Amino acid sequence: MDGHTTVIRGRSLFDGVDTEHREGASVWIEAGRIRAVYGREGPPPPPGARVLDFPDGGILPGFIDTHVHLILGTAHRNHGPKSYNHVMGEDSDALMLLRCVRNGYLHLMKAGVTAMRDVGARNRITLDLKEGLSAGLFHAFPAVQVCGRSITMTGGHFHFCNEEADGPEACRLAVRRLVKEGADFIKVMGSGGGTYITDARRASYTVEELRAIVDEAHRHGKVTTIHCLATQSVVNALDAGFDCIEHYEFQEMDYTRNFNRAIGRRMIDQDVWLSPTIQTGYRRMESLRALRDRRPLTPGEQEALTYFEWKQEGQLYVTGELYRMGARKFIMGTDAIAEFGDYAIGLELLVAAGLPTKDTLRAATSNAAAACGFDDAGMLAPGKAADVVVVRGNPLDDIRATGDVVQVVKGGFVLPMDSLALFPHGPGAAAPPVRRRRPDPQVIRT
Ligand SMILES: [Zn+2]
Incomplete structure (x- = not known):
């Protein structure tokens, strides 16, 4: 001793x-x-x-965040629009890697997140991060598991991460490529999402394609998780045997959101890990409400607020219903895209949905550790x-x-x-373009 x-x-x-x-x-x-x-x-x-x-x-x-995107964290970006397309278009891999370091540190120091799972980044960014951590380049960082790039259909959600695959053979190949590059687990985009041109109401992959991915991942001992906003994508994920389902928003073709109990029953009976990412959009909703108290919202802002309220109400309802039906395999994920270091609000929302505090804390610790395979974490035990x-x-x-x-x-x-200020919250964006002074127009007289 x-x-x-x-x-x-x-x-x-x-x-x-x-x-x-x-x-x-x-x-x-x-x-x-x-x-x-x-x-x-x-x-x-x-x-x-x-x-x-x-x-x-x-x-x-220490808390565990099962759903982060470390390359983002671009709230308060100091110029220009903040859509995925702009962030992906403007920011280099190198800048994103630096942001990963800042974001992980914020999560650790501000929120007490000591382990996390990155569920989708571009190119080799998180794989390089992982390599740096494994090499012991720095210690003040949560334990990390990375999927490298999320697998998506051509033009699908997060296609800008550069792992598009279509058809069972290409899907299988994508898994092998990711395993070769060092992925800890496999993440798939099972429906559209916030990416421009994708449709959240539609399943992206066929069951055949998804089965190829799950089969190949499991052959390599890798856990699988899948982003599912569309109801059909949840069904496909269950048919294919995924270990974990993210979001499960039950979006229908007529733009309604309809929790289907028969599907909910299957999610429970198949013993799938449930990742409601309950706080996605919550801060945006809050800030739009605060804005509304100060001045009338523009039509665009009002539309956004209505959307986020609809989303929030649905997530609380579905999570609460699943709990009441007997689901216990919830795991806590922030889906941190804008803000890192903002974790506890998700736990408050799980309680608001109807989970007892003990189940909520399990979602943040032992459940999350078991779902991700953090054998060393999630539990205070010798x-x-x-x-x-x-x-x-x-x-x-x-x-x-x-x-x-x-x-x-x-x-x-x-x-x-007291060292939190070393990695402050901030824009995390590419520097604003330098405005060059135009030379005075020269008038050429002849
Ligand atoms: Zn996500």
Whole structure:
């Protein structure tokens, strides 16, 4: 032990699975791993230990975000439009890789996310990020699993990531290519989405194509997950045997959103991981509502607000209904596209949808770890990586406590919480084009 023990003490603790302590708890850390977890009756810290006391603290496993896009994070972009097309058109891979670093750091320090799964980036960006992390270039970063590029049909959602594949053979080849390049898991775009020219109401792939992907991925021991906004895409994903389904918005051809209980039943019975990404669009909705309080919205803004309210209402409803039908395999994903470091709102929304706080915290920890295969994370137990978050208050009593992160420990490193400003929130965009002064017009007289 040679005196290198760190002891985190708080008032309450939830281990991520079932055990909770309410009147005193501590976690002992040695060599980057958890050595012991105690409630009120725990022994005093060993001599020479570094003890961190949080009298009001709620101790939790580090949070896990199962759905991020690290190359984005372009809220407050300082010029020009913010659509995918503009971001993808203007920003280089190198800039995006830098943004990945900033975004991961924000997620870690601000939200206490100590592990995350990147579900779609361009070219080799996240694969290079992963390589850098594996090489030990820096430590203050969440554990990451990457799909590299998400597989999509020609012209499909996120086609700009450059992994288009059509037909079962090409789909199989895409999986092999990604595995060769180092993908940890396989992500597929099963319907259209926010990408210009795609249609969220329509399934992108046939069951035959999806089966080829799942079969090939599983042969290599890779987990599969699929983006599904269209009802038909959820059915196709279930037919093909995906491990996890993202979003499941149940969008119909007539632009309604219709939770189909028979399909919901299949999602539960087939034991699929459920990733509702419940907070997508929530901040945008909030800011449009705030704007509406200050001035009348333009028709475009009103249309956007109506859309985000419809989306939010649907996500709460579907998630709540699935829970009431017996679903328990929920996992927490922010779908961070605009903002990183904004995680706890998703937990608040899961509770608003009808999940008890314990199930909500499981979605953020042990469930997420199991779904992604983070064997080392999601649980405060001896032998696990020492990824620990301390929040103010007990989140089992009030989930909003998860938004008040006071200390993050990553792999045993007690992180300096005042260093957040080193990687500020900000535009994260390509620099505005330099405006060159035009030379004065020369008048040539003859
Ligand atoms: Zn996404």
